[in-house]
Each structure stands twice: as structure tokens, then as C-alpha cells.
Amino acid sequence: MNNEILTAQELKKHFHTNRGIVRAADGVSFGIRECETLGLVGESGSGKSTVAYTIMGIYQATSGDLLFKGKDITRESAKRSKKLKQDIQIVFQDPGSSLNPRRSIRQIMDLPLNVHNIVPKARRDEQIAKLLEMVELPADFMYKHPLNIGGGERQMIAIARALATDPSFIVLDEPTSALDVSVQAKIINLLIDLQKELNLTYLFITHDLSLMRNMATRVAIMYLGKICEIATTAEFFSKPLHPYTNMLLSSIPVVSAEEEDLKPKKIVSQGEIPSPVNVPPGCSFHLRCPNRIDICDKVDPKITEPEPGHQVRCHLFEGSS
């Protein structure tokens, strides 16, 4: 797999708190191929955002390796080259807080163009107008302030800002979870179009599996800091293996009978997500797992690959690879 643009190997990020060590990301391995969208799904506290922030260099990884285009980038943002920062961008969940309310859109968009010296000063406004056009906003938007535009438009601005440095890889951290569905649809379609047009690679983080079905080429599921299953989207939804994946899929409220048929047989969701400070021994999911066997509360399962490209971390499948 030489065309992997980003590879994470046994990535760990631990936080030391008064109550103990929080293993927010605990041995996460995955690869993202060029021009694909890897969907990272998980419930709150599963460590999705920690992985994203570690890739961005906002956090320094505790251990493990991150390779970007074959080079090691396992270091904080301050120690990364400008060139690298230009190539990796992020769109945050809440555009209300990721855009400075005291600056105009023009000032917001001007910053990356200036820092990375993308175009000379005289041609900046022209470039900003071009970027706004890419996200289907009129050029006179640059004179507005974030507070005077709608939530969906703010997120468009955040996307345009990420595109300003002409990146090849963008982390999308729940870009539409703060928005209504009618606005979400527009943004998702825009992201898909931009990806084709500009050959972008996405790491798309969300908790919405139905959205993932329509957006991702491959899906990875996280639970308590570990990835429990990775597969191509079609395979993931037609042949989910991990009991947690099945539980998630059967919990989704859907809007048509046709979708109802695609859900695995009802697995009654039980138990709470344990606190990440106090992860249960063995497989971290064993307390909630309907298919638990003896070994589960003692030994942490290893990643196995029952089918090519379909990895799962569960004792039930350890014999089958």
C-alpha cells in the first residue's frame, strides 16, 4: 500500500489528570490512501478528536508514529515546517467558535494567505473572492462578519479558509453536527465536489453513521481509544463484524422501511460507556457486549483480518484469519 498519504502506527496519546491517566488514544493504527475519505466514527469520549488533533500537531503523541507522504511527522505543530502545515488543514465542529467574531471574513481569509505567502498582497482580494466562489458564496461576503451570517455559511467560510493554503489533506472534525439537516446536505455535497475537483484526501470524523454511509470510502470505528473495526464502506454496512458495530448500527433511527431492512437484527443496547480514566480490563467493550466469551474480560483482543481489507479487534474472529 504505497499510495497511503497518511499512516498512523500504534498512535498513543495519554493525558495525565488528577484522577489518573486518560488513555484517549491507545494504540491507533490506520492508513489513509490518496483521494479517499476515511470515516472515523465513535461516541463521545472515544478519542476521535484526540486522533485528529494529534495528526494536526495540536497534541504531541505519547508514542507511536505518524507518517505523512512517507515522512515522519510525529511532532508538535510548533516544530513542523511551514510547508507541512500548509499541506494539512482542519475544519472544526463549531464554526461559531472557530471563526473570530471580531474580524471580517476578509481578515479571516487573509491570514493563511499572508502567513504562507500564497499570493502577493495586491492580489489577495482577488484570491479571497476565488476561494469564496469555490464554496459557492458571493464575493461580497468578505466584507461581512461571522456573526452576521448563518451557521451553514460560517462553516463554508471555515472550509474556504482551510482551502486557502491549497492543502492535499483535510481533517473534518464533525463539520456538520452543529447544523440542521437541510444545511448539512449542502455542505456535504460541496465537500464531495471539492474532493473530486482538487484531489483532496479527507479524514472525516462524525458520530452519524448514516452520513458516513454517503460520504466515506472506508470506515473505522473507535471505542474508548481503540479502533475496533475498519472496512470499506460497502463491506462495513453489509457485513459488520464487531458486536459494537452491530449495536451502533441497530441503534440508528432511520426514516424509511428500506433502511430498516439494512440494519442488523435488533441488538438491545445496554450499559454505559465506561469512563476513559477507568477502562475495563481485557476488551474494553466486554461489559456491554452481548456475545461475550470467557476470555474477553482477561485478554485484550488483537487486530485480525478475517477478509482482505476488513480488520476487526474481537476475540470472536481471532481464529478465522
Place this chain on the structure above:
Amino acid sequence: MGKRLLEIKNLQVNFDVYGGSLKVLNGVHLTMEEGEKVGLVGETGCGKTTTAKSVLKILPMPPGKVMGGEILFRDADILKMNDNEMRQIHAHEISMIFQDPTAALNPVFTIGQQLMEAIKYSSDNSLSRKEIKEQAVGALRDVSLPDPERILENYPIQLSGGMRQRICIAMALATRSTLLIADEPTTSLDVTIQDQVLRLLGALVREKDTSTILITHSLGVVREWTERVYVMYAGSMVETAGTEELFKNPLHPYTQGLMAAVPKLTGKGIASGIEGRIPDYLDPPPGCRFHPRCPRAFDTCKKEKPPYFDADAGHQVACFLYKD
């Protein structure tokens, strides 16, 4: 057909703000019978919560102001009730579950203090302390919380989000109200926990025969949970039908757009959504409030507010396309 429990007729509510009046509710209609489970769907800012708070009469007034309409609860107009009568309604008849359980529970009192207060209030002080405690423990057991005696001593911060929402449900149901208004009860929860909480709520309201209004923006939740749906847009009720009928045959262009925009598990891509955004309530568009975003709008829509047209038995839609 059961007895009519609640009827909201043409409710209009404004909020006075600096620079004018926000015309938030502009003709809300809702009818429900005893024992019915009704869903109220719409996007952010369409007035779902304002409607719910009007029914409970807990809207801050001012700035809120009821401009017209009636809210009939068992044929008595809630809007005309005095404080004493309202206290009776709160104690025995209507209770509410709020979206954010963390904000709904007081952080400086224990769960027990808060829950027992609610039970004491709804029993008109007729119970002994021991009986109140017994009921509190029973209420927590009803919502499948382990070790209820210990939880009564806990503060909200010691519990997880899903547990806190279950406490709120326990509190709302412990008063044995006739009508429960659940305002986005699972929006702040994860999908597997949402599933648990909704199943639990469903079982409890069935068991106690509580009529329920479920307010949500999630069409999927409404489909799995309710018998009748009301769709709201910009302060008006635009469509209502039996749940199955509405999902099979949505008529209003807004409902259709909304349904198409929901990402589906079948993975056939996402429709383009609805152009534009919710109107400015200071100066809402005349006529049908949806017309600036409506792909099928024509002249009449810009001038007149559409009345309800009967499309089918029990299926009403406020749109001139169905006038015949």
C-alpha cells in the same frame, strides 16, 4: 378515538427586543387525544420549544407576549389561568423533560433532594417522608438505574449524561402527570444511549398511559416513536399526518425537502438540501413564510398565508399547492 386532551389553536407569540418585535410563533395548531404519542419536528429556531413553554406557561413574559390564540387543556384555556390554577397543572397534569439534563438539574442539591421535592409537590404534601422516599426509589428503579438508594445521595455531577437524563425522566414521570412534553430528550446523548433512553421512555409512557409530545429535529426518532407528527417551519405548523402516512407521502415542499436531506443508510447520496435559511423573525416574509425557499412557490404564496387543506383523512397541509 379517545378524549381530546390538548388543543392549541392559532397560537401567536412575539418577543419584544431592542429594535422591534420578533414574531416567533405565527399560527401554531396542534390537537392531541388522551394517550396519544405526538411528535413535533422542525429545525433549529422554528419555535418548537417556544410552543412547549407556552403550554406550560413558563415563557419569560416580558419579553414574550401572547398575541392571540388559545391553548385548551381539557377544554380550559391555559392562557387564561391564574397562578393557583397553573400550579395545579404543573403539579398533576403536565410535566416536561428538557434537552440538556445537566442544565435541568441543580448542581448543588443531591438527586434525592430534587426528586423528592417534585414528588412532595405533586402529592399536595399528603405523603410522609418515608412514603416520599419509597416513591423516589421506585421512580429510579422504573428508569432502570442501579442502586437507587445510593443515587439519591449523589450530586448530578457524579453521574453520566445518560444517567442524568434518566433522572429527569424519573422526575417527570414520578408526578404521574397526564401529559409529558419531552423536548429533545436525547439530543445530547450518544446514539446507543439514545436508543436505550427512548426505549425506556416508550415503555414507561405505555405502562403509565401518559400522553406524550416528543419534540425533536430527528426525523428518524419521530418515525420510530410517535403515532402522529406535526411539522413546524418558522413558527407555523406546515403539515400534520399519522406518522406512517407522513413518511410515505410527505406533501409540503418543506417536509419533502427535509426528508430528502436526511442521509440514508442505503447510501444513494444526499439530496441538495433546502436553499436559503430560516427567515428573520423581526421582519418575516409575508404570505407563506416558506415561500422564499420554496422551489414551487407562485404568486399567491407571497401574499396570503395558506390555511390548512385536507389532503387525506387526518392529513392536513398548509400549502396552496393542495387547494382544490
